[in-house]
Amino acid sequence: MNxxxxxxxxxxxRARLGRWIESPGPRNAIIALILVNAVILGLETSDALxxxxxxxxxxxxxxxxxxxxxxxxxxxxxFGHRFFRSGWNVFDFFVVGISLVPAAGPLEILRxxxxxxxxxxxxxxxxxxxxxxxxMRALPGMGWTAALLVLVFYVFAVMGTMLFGDAFPDxxxxxxxxxxxxxxxxxxxxxSSGIARPMLEEMPLVWIYFVPFILVxxxxxxxxxxxxxxxxxxxxxxDEEALARRELLDELRRIxxxxxxxxxxxxxxxxxxxxxxxPDLKPRGD
Numbered sequence: 422m423n424x425x426x427x428x429x430x431x432x433x434x435r436a437r438l439g440r441w442i443e444s445p446g447p448r449n450a451i452i453a454l455i456l457v458n459a460v461i462l463g464l465e466t467s468d469a470l471x472x473x474x475x476x477x478x479x480x481x482x483x484x485x486x487x488x489x490x491x492x493x494x495x496x497x498x499x500f501g502h503r504f505f506r507s508g509w510n511v512f513d514f515f516v517v518g519i520s521l522v523p524a525a526g527p528l529e530i531l532r533x534x535x536x537x538x539x540x541x542x543x544x545x546x547x548x549x550x551x552x553x554x555x556x557m558r559a560l561p562g563m564g565w566t567a568a569l570l571v572l573v574f575y576v577f578a579v580m581g582t583m584l585f586g587d588a589f590p591d592x593x594x595x596x597x598x599x600x601x602x603x604x605x606x607x608x609x610x611x612x613s614s615g616i617a618r619p620m621l622e623e624m625p626l627v628w629i630y631f632v633p634f635i636l637v638x639x640x641x642x643x644x645x646x647x648x649x650x651x652x653x654x655x656x657x658x659x660d661e662e663a664l665a666r667r668e669l670l671d672e673l674r675r676i677x678x679x680x681x682x683x684x685x686x687x688x689x690x691x692x693x694x695x696x697x698x699x700p701d702l703k704p705r706g707d
Contacts, residue, residue: 586599588620
C-alpha cells in the first residue's frame with residue numbers, strides 16, 4: 422500500500438513539474454534566452470568585438486547553454502520516455518546535444534552549427550510551430566505537385582532542346598541547359614530580356630512556346646503549392662478547434678460527475694424528511 426502511494430505521489434510530482442516547465446513563464450524565459458543567444462552568436466562573428474569582449478560573450482553563451490541543458494533535463498525527468506514521442510522534443514534534444522560536443526580538431530565545423538539553437542524558436546513559439554506543422558502535413562500533396570512540375574519541365578525541356586538547341590546552344594544546347602533555362606523562365610527572373618527577346622528576333626513565333634509554359638508552371642502549378650499549404654493550415658485549425666471542443670466536453674463531463682457525487686448525500690439527507698406527516702389540506706367539517 423505504501424509502495425503504491427509512493428508511486429502515485431511521484432507521478433503526481435512529475436506531472437506538476439511537466440506542467441510548470443511548459444507553462445507560459447518558463448517558456449517565455451527560454452524564448453528570451455534563445456533571442457539573446459542568437460544576438461551573441463552574431464556578435465561572435467566580429468573579430469573586433471571578440472578581441473575586446475570575447476571572454477564576456479563566451480561566459481554568457483555558456484550560461485545560456487547551461488540553462489538549456491537544465492530545461493532538457495527537467496523535461497526528461499517530468500516526461501520520461503514520453504519525452505521522445507514528440508518530434509519537437511527530439512529536435513530540441515539534438516540541437517542542445519550538438520552544442521555540448523567539443524568543437525575542436527575535426528569537429529570544428531560544429532561551431533557553425535551552434536546557430537541552430539535559434540531554430541528552437543520553432544518549437545517554443547506556438548504560431549511558428551503551427552506553420553512548420555502545416556508544411557509537414559502538406560508534404561504529401563506537395564510531393565505529387567512537384568512530380569507534376571517535373572513532368573511539365575521534362576516535356577518542355579525536350580521540346581526546347583529539339584527546337585532551339587542548334588540556334589541557341591547556350592540556353593538549349595543540352596537537356597541540362599534547357600532545364601536551367603526553364604527554371605529561370607519559371608521564376609520570371611530576366612527571362613524576357615535575357616532569353617525570350619533575343620530569340621524573338623530570329624523566331625517571331627517562339628512566344629507560342631513560352632506563354633503556355635509560364636501559364637502552367639508559374640501560375641497554375643506554383644499556386645497549387647500555395648493552395649495545398651493553405652488547406653493544411655486550415656486542417657490544423659480545425660484539429661485545434663476539435664481538440665478544444667473535446668477538452669470542453671470532458672471538463673463538462675467531469676463537472677457533471679462531481680455534481681452527481683455531491684447530490685448523493687443531499688438526497689439521502691432529504692429522504693427522512695419526506696417521511697414526516699404532511700399537513701392535512703382537506704377542509705374540515707363543522
